[in-house]
Amino acid sequence: MARVQKTNDVRSDGDLVRDFEHLLRTDGPLVGGKNSSLGELISALTAKGVAVPPGFATTSHAYWLYVDANGVREKMGALLAEWKAGRATLSETGHAVRNLFLRGHWPKEVESAIRKAYRELSAKSGVENLSVAVRSSATAEDLPDASFAGQQESYLNISGEDTLLFACRRCYASLFTDRAISYRQAKGFDHMSIALSIGVQRMVRSDVSGSGVMFSIDTESGFDKVVLINAAWGLGENIVQGTVNPDEYQVFKPLLGHANLVPIIDKKRGEKAMKMVYSREQHRSTRNVPTSKAERAAFVLNDQEILKLGRWACIIENHYKCPMDMEWAKDGITGELFIVQARPETVQSRRDAAAAFKTYKVMNKGRILTTGLSVGDAAVAGHLCLIESAKDIDKFIDGSILVTEATDPDWVPVMKRAAGIITDHGGRTSHAAIVSRELGVPAIVGTGNSTYLLHTGQEVTVSCAEGDNGFVYEGISTITTQTVDLAGLGEVKTKVMLNLANPASAYRWWRLPADGIGLARMEFVVTNAIQVHPMALVHYDSLKDQKAKEEISRLTAGYDHKPEYFVDKLSHGFAALCAAFYPKPAIIRMSDFKTNEYANLIGGAEFEPKEENPMLGFRGASRYYSPHYKEGFELECRAIKRLREEMGFTNAVVMIPFCRTIGEAKKVADVMAEYGLKRGENGLELYVMCEIPSNVILAEEFTEHFDGFSIGSNDLTQLTLGVDRDSGELADLFNEQDEAVKWMIARVIAVARRKGCKIGICGQAPSNHPEFAKFLVEAGINSISVSPDSFVAVKKHVVASERA
Incomplete structure (x- = not known):
């Protein structure tokens, strides 16, 4: 009964803002998947030792109030109709819709609710104008069959009420980035029925420590007895965007309950060439700086911290009763670890677990051109298409193997048309890896040198069928497949x-x-x-x-x-x-x-x-x-x-x-x-x-x-x-x-x-x-x-x- 009452606990300023602690995962239609999950973590798992930074979320009601106060609904519908009819490009449409949000004004009651919630969060933390992370949470996000990985924007190190309101306006606009429009169209979601909630969460000072991503399942094989943790110095955006090669740790779940054991299966030290830190510039809240030689040579986490995160992953997975995709951060001032996001894993957990699976074998291999981390377990042969910048993605040749430094959500339309993907940077939890898995496209990430060694038109074989390491072989190899029926x-x-x-x-x-x-x-x-x-x-x-x-x-x-x-x-x-x-x-x-x-x-x-x-x-x-x-x-x-x-x-x-x-x-x-x-x-x-x-x-x-x-x-x-x-x-x-x-x-x-x-x-x-x-x-x-x-x-x- 207490949980039901907590769900209905509306703030005094109406249904516009909710503290995370007053949210449950059933509140997805109100505050989106990310924010409802944060509320669930705080309300259900704090007592079990899982630490989550406090914060609040704006609701879908606040979004629709903003939309209607600025006459966005009708104009947006007309712009999208023009695009669907082929009378406007995706770029023109996205730009026009975003401007409707960016030029809008805040309804008085919504602005008041956000300012009040921010002041209360600052007071609870004992810091005036508290530094917060501002993240988007669409009401169709993190569904079982769609990850919406990186489709909307996040803004870090936001401080002050006016700056917060500007970041919130940008979050609303990001619901209509070109990539988000394209993704929803491909997945069959109605643009006009999806609202956006904004999560405002106390920043963890990982800028002076580290952060990362973890999965309660092996992301490539679906092996369900390990926790996979990626870690890099600084704020976590670099790992998600795949701009750094992170540390990777694997923890064995069945033995985590034994206090005297250290069941860390593997520890790989990543290059971690740069880190994202706070910026002192007026119009820039974060910036990337090179890491020191000492940081590159060191692991981000010690064994006890790895085990702690592994145990938290198990607690969260057991609570949600499904494999989970989580983000964590370590506060460099206090030394505390926090979970900052948790959502269901959407690829391996949906694989057909009945008893048939396909194996690939690569024969007549040419010489190895480069290696990296394998994503998926397939193999493909074909011609390369090297694209160095997102502004050149229209030069991509459908059905070829994409080679680039790293991908972000702007690359998704091209990734869907690629036979395989090779990147210089990124780990198993980078954007390139997450999207490749969802698309079922074999990828090799974190090669470090593929854009230097490879060239457009070159014939290669991409093999992800040989374990954790992926290989790019010279020439077209023979690839055989076998479907194994285990039942x-x-x-x-x-x-x-x-x-x-x-x-x-x-x-x-x-x-x-x-x-x-x-x-x-x-x-x-x-x-x-x-x-x-x-x-x-x-x-x-x-x-x-x-x-x-x-x-x-x-x-x-x-x-x-x-x-x-x-x-x-x-x-x-x-x-x-x-x-x-x-x-x-x-x-x-x-x-x-x-x-x-x-x-x-x-x-x-x-x-x-x-x-x-x-x-x-x-x-x-x-x-x-x-x-x-x-x-x-x-x-x-x-x-x-x-x-x-x-x-x-x-x-x-x-x-x-x-x-x-x-x-x-x-x-x-x-x-x-x-x-x-x-x-x-x-x-x-x-x-x-x-x-x-x-x-x-x-x-x-x-x-x-x-x-x-x-x-x-x-x-x-x-x-x-x-x-x-x-x-x-x-x-x-x-x-x-x-x-x-x-x-x-x-x-x-x-x-x-x-x-x-x-x-x-x-x-x-x-x-x-x-x-x-x-x-x-x-x-x-x-x-x-x-x-x-x-x-x-x-x-x-x-x-x-x-x-x-």
Whole structure:
């Protein structure tokens, strides 16, 4: 009853102005989506710790009073009719309608109500002529099928009653910018039935700190267990407009309730080349200035602030019962965090979650021309059209791939006609990213150099189908698509898991009904995210290779202790993989580089011997207890310990590769325990790769030291048949389905089942030959792990085999 009464609590000066605290989200027809949502946040979630700056909103009644007092309604209708009839251009029409508002006068009662509300807000804040943000909130805004991203204007750092009234008049006029008229026309909204509410909110002093945007869902894959946070220095408009490349943080929602955990999956430091601050100029309330080197090198938020925002995102999402798009700001004077806007997310949450989805594969790739953040998961090939300024958008060629520095709402008409989009600047929450998602157009944002490197007419392929990173390839590649129907796959006893290595693409597969990750390869994370040999980090000061030393210094900037760089990057890389299918197991194979591969890492040549046959040399378990690598293995163990105990991903299972003897198994277990990873403690399971004949011959003995086997069919085939798997001359002899190999596999499965030890296969055989699954099921295997593109085919074979 109290909530209903609060909705009807009208101010003494009528229905013209409402304090946010007297609004609920059901008041959208009165004050628009943005303002009603702010009221809902304050009234419903303040008690739960979500901080929102106070303010007030003008109502739709105030808008219509202004319209009618100035005779705008009839004139506006006539102007729009002329445009629809083709007798006036969009530009002419928009300019004429805006002038009707800008030249109007305030009805006495509306002006009085705004002045009074502003004085009261200033008095509550204890500041005369309080600095406020003035934002537009259309009564059709933030609907489930339309985001209206950036369609109306916002004015920041507005101070004084007269200045406020002028900004409010400009807000009314912005309801009829060219882009807003065009957007409503495309969406089928009646221009004459939409009113505009103005939100006036106390400014958060983020000009001397930072601000940003966050989503309670992964914006590209729709993965619903993460909060995505973007952050930049200064006021938040630069992030929304895509004029800076921001920091990006990912937080894992299921573990946020544990006060002793830090479930931050990823932290990427953005360039943050400029920041928006208050302006002292008379006719300009804000301005952009370059950031300092220290600001560019630092993260905007610390871990506790990231976690706080993540928890707020969960509280807001749970209250609204849908994924949310939020804006936040940090006050640099008080250090407080605030939510300044919240609205339903309108793209991923509306995707067809039934069980079909389309996957794209790019083949015959040309050389990489540039990279950035991928938006969407599609790929497209075609000709480029480089447009440097919005005033030249009429030169855009329909169906081409747009290349520009950044987009704002003026670019929407062109974006709708583009096959793909590439920008120099912007993060995942920039205008270019938001609109591209809504339009279903693949985009690569934040490349940093696309307008410099690319040119109009150039043939390229834009690939957003390879994870978080988007690639622009030279030439027209072959693009294939596959629609995967997940609904009819059926239930099976044999677990079907995934082989994954790239953390950036982990979320892409979260909708697959996989039973976890059967193989997560450490080498991929080390090669791509770390790039440095772990021993070169441990012994950085004594490195002889000066070029390597300089490169390591550049990569580890911001880390006081070089080895911490390895631990941090590795733990975060595996966190994304563990999160994708949490709480199902993610089996992480410790490093299995060969010496020649290790030597190719930065600084690696000084620590690796030269071997005639690295495939059978110093690799796998033998390295972990050796004085030549033991310090490097310590970093691997520290990363896994952090992953499990500090981040909370206890679904991480450790697997030891190329363990030749029982003696080695004991030595490795002792070294791991020395570094804080003891089998059985905190639920830690320890697996071994079964890829050497000795693993099969002594299978019973190995079960005493490990909780599970994972068959590596590639190496097992190589060593069983005596065939170099990389030899082109012997390719016809390398056959994972050879009877000798199948005998080895069937025997180790039988021993494992008899001893109550888990056993699966993570080798390539089931992915290459899905029918191989029939043999494995009949042999009694517990799990089959395959590449994602083979998952459906293998699962169908498992279903058929079990039913047979």
